[in-house]
Amino acid sequence: MTLSEQQRWITVQEKTFTKWLNTKIGVRNLEVKDLVPDLSDGVMLIHLLECLSHESLGRYASRPKLRVQKFENANLSLDYIRSRGIQMTNIGAEDVVDGNRKIVLGLIWTLILRFTISDINEEGMSAKEGLLLWCQRKTACYNEVQVRDFSSSWNDGLAFCALLDIHRPDLIDFDTLDKSDHRGNMQLAFDIAHEEIGIPKLLDVEDVCDVAKPDERSLMTYIAYWFHAFSQMEKVENAGRRVEKFFNNMQGAWEMQNAYERRMRELLKNIRGQIEQWHTAKFEGTYADAKAQAAEFSEYKRGKKREWVAEKSELATLLGNIKTKLSTYRLRPYEPPAEVSQEVIERDWSGLTKSEMARAQLINETIRDIKNALRKSFADKANDFAMALNTMQLAISGLDGDIEDQLHHVKKLSDNLQPLDRYLSTIAEVDAMCEEANIEENDFTTYTYDELAYELTLVRSSVQKKLSFLENQMVARNMTNLTPIQLEEFESVFRHFDRDASNSLQELEFSAALASLGLVFSEEEMHDYFVETSGGNQYVTFEQFIRFMVDVTEDQNTAEQVFQSFREVADGKPYVTEMDLRHSLVPEEVIDTLLNMMPPHNGPDMSRDRGKAQYDYISFMEKMMGGDDADDDIPAGVLQDRTNIGDNRPRRDSKVNGVHG
Numbered sequence: 275m276t277l278s279e280q281q282r283w284i285t286v287q288e289k290t291f292t293k294w295l296n297t298k299i300g301v302r303n304l305e306v307k308d309l310v311p312d313l314s315d316g317v318m319l320i321h322l323l324e325c326l327s328h329e330s331l332g333r334y335a336s337r338p339k340l341r342v343q344k345f346e347n348a349n350l351s352l353d354y355i356r357s358r359g360i361q362m363t364n365i366g367a368e369d370v371v372d373g374n375r376k377i378v379l380g381l382i383w384t385l386i387l388r389f390t391i392s393d394i395n396e397e398g399m400s401a402k403e404g405l406l407l408w409c410q411r412k413t414a415c416y417n418e419v420q421v422r423d424f425s426s427s428w429n430d431g432l433a434f435c436a437l438l439d440i441h442r443p444d445l446i447d448f449d450t451l452d453k454s455d456h457r458g459n460m461q462l463a464f465d466i467a468h469e470e471i472g473i474p475k476l477l478d479v480e481d482v483c484d485v486a487k488p489d490e491r492s493l494m495t496y497i498a499y500w501f502h503a504f505s506q507m508e509k510v511e512n513a514g515r516r517v518e519k520f521f522n523n524m525q526g527a528w529e530m531q532n533a534y535e536r537r538m539r540e541l542l543k544n545i546r547g548q549i550e551q552w553h554t555a556k557f558e559g560t561y562a563d564a565k566a567q568a569a570e571f572s573e574y575k576r577g578k579k580r581e582w583v584a585e586k587s588e589l590a591t592l593l594g595n596i597k598t599k600l601s602t603y604r605l606r607p608y609e610p611p612a613e614v615s616q617e618v619i620e621r622d623w624s625g626l627t628k629s630e631m632a633r634a635q636l637i638n639e640t641i642r643d644i645k646n647a648l649r650k651s652f653a654d655k656a657n658d659f660a661m662a663l664n665t666m667q668l669a670i671s672g673l674d675g676d677i678e679d680q681l682h683h684v685k686k687l688s689d690n691l692q693p694l695d696r697y698l699s700t701i702a703e704v705d706a707m708c709e710e711a712n713i714e715e716n717d718f719t720t721y722t723y724d725e726l727a728y729e730l731t732l733v734r735s736s737v738q739k740k741l742s743f744l745e746n747q748m749v750a751r752n753m754t755n756l757t758p759i760q761l762e763e764f765e766s767v768f769r770h771f772d773r774d775a776s777n778s779l780q781e782l783e784f785s786a787a788l789a790s791l792g793l794v795f796s797e798e799e800m801h802d803y804f805v806e807t808s809g810g811n812q813y814v815t816f817e818q819f820i821r822f823m824v825d826v827t828e829d830q831n832t833a834e835q836v837f838q839s840f841r842e843v844a845d846g847k848p849y850v851t852e853m854d855l856r857h858s859l860v861p862e863e864v865i866d867t868l869l870n871m872m873p874p875h876n877g878p879d880m881s882r883d884r885g886k887a888q889y890d891y892i893s894f895m896e897k898m899m900g901g902d903d904a905d906d907d908i909p910a911g912v913l914q915d916r917t918n919i920g921d922n923r924p925r926r927d928s929k930v931n932g933v934h935g
Contacts, residue, residue, distance in 0.1 A: 283489040284375065286481045290492035291382040293476040294390075298325045309382070310373045316347025319370065323354055326389045344371045360388050383491050391498045405494065408501055409433065412440050418453055424493040429482050431459030434500075438466055441504045445470050456483050473499045530596045531608055534589060538614040541585050545622050548578070549629045561644045561711040568637045579630075586619060645711050652704045653718030659697055660721050663729050666690065670736050681744045688737050691730075698730055735775065742777040742816070749817040764823045767791060768816055778813035787819070793826065794859065837899070840891040849875035849888040 292309045299306070299321050306312040313319050315338045320331050331354050335343040348367035355362060362384060369377035391401045399407060406424065413419040413436040421427045428434065432453065439448035445466050451459055460479045467473040476496040482488045557564055593616070596608050612618070666687055673680045705723035708716075746765060771779055771787040779787060781804045788794070788803075795803065807822045808814045814822075843858045844850040850872075855865045872889035879888055 282485070283492075284379065286477075286489045286492050287379050287383075288375070289478070289481070290476045290489070290495055291379060291386070293474060294386060294495055295322055295382065297474045297476075298322055301325060310375050310378050313378060314371050314373050315344045316351055316367075316370060319351040320347060322385070323351055326385065327354075327358070341371065355385070358388070360384060383495075386491075386495050386498075390502075391494060394498065394501055402494065405498060405501060409437070409497065412437055415440070416448065424490045424497065425487045428493055428497075429485065429488055430456045431461075431463055431479075431483065434463035434467070435459050437500055437504070438463055441507065442466075442470070467500065467503075471503050473503050527596065527599050527603070527605065527608075530592060530599065531610075534592050534596060535610060535614050537585065537592075538589055538610070538619065541582060541589065542614070542619065542622055544578070544582065545626050548574070549626060552629050552633045555633075557640050559644070561641070561648065561707060564637065564640045564644055565711070568641065571633060571637055586623065589619070590616065641711075645713055648704065648708050648711055649713060649716045649718055652701070652708055653716055655697070655701050655704060656719045656721040656723075656726060659694070659701060659726055660729070662694060662697075663726070663733050666733050667736065670733075670740055673740070677744055677747055681741070684737060684741045684744060688741060691734055691737065694730060694733075698727060701726060738775050738777075742775070746777070746816050749820055760823075761820070764791075764820060765816075768819050776813070778815050779819065780813055784814050784819070791823075837895045840895060844891065847880060847883075848877055848890070848892055849879065849883075850891045851883055851886050851888055853886070 288309050292306055295306050295309070295318075296304075299318065302321060302325065304318065304321055306318055316334070317336060317338065320334055324331055331350055334347050334350055338344045338347060345367045348370040351370075352362070352365065352367060362381070365377050365381060370381070387401065391405065394401045394404045394408070402424075406421070409421045413421055413433055416432070416436040416439075419432050419436045421433055430453075432451070435446060435448055435451060438446045446462070451462075453459075457479050460483050464475055464477070464479065468475050476499065477492060481492065555567065557567065593610065600606065600608055610616075669683070669687060673683060701723055767787050767790055768779065770790075771783040773783065781801070784804050784807070785795075785800050788800075803822075804814065807818050809818070840850060843854050843860075845854070852865065852869060855868065860868075869887075869889065872891055872894040875888035875890040877890075
């Protein structure tokens with residue numbers, strides 16, 4: 275051991291022993307500040323021994339001035355220590371008076387061993403081994419703690435925290451500690467031990483944490499305080515448990531009697547209250563209420579009834595146990611009061627059984643009556659509704675005569691649909707009540723709600739279709755510039771894309787309808803056409819659609835338009851490929867004919883088209899437009915006929931406010 279290490283543990287011991295000594299003489303309002311000098315006159319040593327032994331050492335010089343008086347005090351103390359059978363070697367009065375630091379520390383350590391540590395006993399081991407074994411057992415369940423000695427095993431603070439946690443888990447939560455914060459853990463343990471348990475702070479954190487091998491004697495002295503504090507706590511707790519056990523044994527019979535009477539009164543109260551509740555219960559006349567009361571009755575059978583059966587049995591057993599226990603202790607037999615006797619519970623239980631049977635019969639009878647009333651209510655409404663639908667269907671099928679008169683009658687029929695919707699809602703409510711009542715058959719009608727709803731849908735569709743047909747016929751009658759075939763085709767397309775049968779097309783439906791007729795535009799152009807045709811509305815009516823198609827059919831293709839279309843198909847190139855034509859949705863048979871007619875292209879081309887057949891549509895169109903080198907082999911009008919199939923598109927600049935130039 276180096277000189278510095280030796281000096282360090284001497285300093286720690288002196289500080290620790292000073293604090294230990296002060297805890298002992300503090301009852302006399304005395305305090306030692308500097309251990310060795312303050313003990314040199316023997317007075318404090320005598321006070322310490324009297325406090326430790328609770329005995330008087332006799333007369334001594336309380337204020338020694340002379341060296342001889344100090345020697346007498348020191349010898350008095352040492353002689354008393356030897357008289358107690360405490361072995362001391364190589365220590366004399368001069369060591370105390372002259373302040374031999376090591377000898378004085380050894381003397382104090384001897385007293386600590388004798389009066390603080392020696393009474394620690396674990397399985398017959400020595401005081402040191404017993405204290406170490408106690409620490410190991412108390413911290414065995416903490417994986418982070420390994421107590422091997424009274425030195426380095428303690429310098430991370432976790433062993434102290436573990437001792438606190440195992441004895442007083444209400445003061446510290448070991449699992450939440452930062453295991454790497456040694457100083458913080460140590461300080462926390464020291465503070466809690468001092469403030470909550472009363473263990474004096476004999477050590478400072480730096481005495482343990484900042485050294486590789488803390489002083490063993492100082493640690494043992496401090497840990498011994500922990501042992502005594504927690505051992506005393508356990509003694510108090512054990513004594514309390516013995517008192518509690520004695521009290522429980524003495525009070526057991528009395529508590530059992532009180533419990534029997536209290537529980538029996540509660541059971542009788544519940545039984546009588548249940549019988550009264552059934553006698554006063556009323557039905558609202560609805561299936562939901564009757565079913566709720568039936569469910570409540572079933573819940574009673576599964577819950578309360580079983581609890582009461584068990585309670586009745588347990589009370590009979592409890593009464594028998596009370597009598598047995600009193601007999602065992604030779605105490606006066608117990609007879610329960612008359613109002614909670616076994617005879618009373620048997621009488622009330624019989625009344626409960628009779629009331630229960632009557633309640634079940636009443637609930638079942640009420641549910642049967644309500645179900646039958648629901649069947650009749652649904653049947654009456656369903657039959658009336660079906661008759662109204664049949665009358666309306668006959669009225670639609672029997673319409674004839676002038677279109678205006680038919681349209682007037684159909685509109686009146688359409689107005690009658692809304693009352694039918696409301697009446698169907700009423701039927702739906704009754705049907706829902708029937709479903710809730712689990713009614714699966716009804717001998718009073720052949721109709722179901724789903725059938726009636728479906729038939730109403732058919733009637734509504736018939737009215738709507740008839741109304742649209744008549745309105746469209748009036749529109750068509752005024753369109754004299756369309757052939758019947760064209761009108762039939764346009765109306766068929768309109769009907770196909772009118773998904774909701776509203777006699778109108780939304781923007782997407784309008785676009786799809788035009789595309790099916792070969793009219794394909796850019797998204798922006800299509801939106802402009804829709805806005806213009808609809809007049810700014812969110813839909814296009816049949817009349818607006820037909821007028822748009824009239825305008826389109828009046829716009830005939832010219833050679834210049836076809837030439838411009840070829841340029842658009844070719845994306846501005848001086849030639850066109852088969853793939854260009856296919857991407858433009860030109861029909862297959864038109865592509866085959868055009869490829870046979872157009873001459874090959876021999877000029878510059880795009881890199882992406884190399885290796886593909888390229889056709890000179892410019893030369894082809896020049897021939898078709900009557901150029902000097904026109905090919906007489908091409909039949910007249912073939913271009914007009916072929917291109918009309920794939921390019922019936924109105925030009926944006928050819929239509930102004932619905933009028934073509």
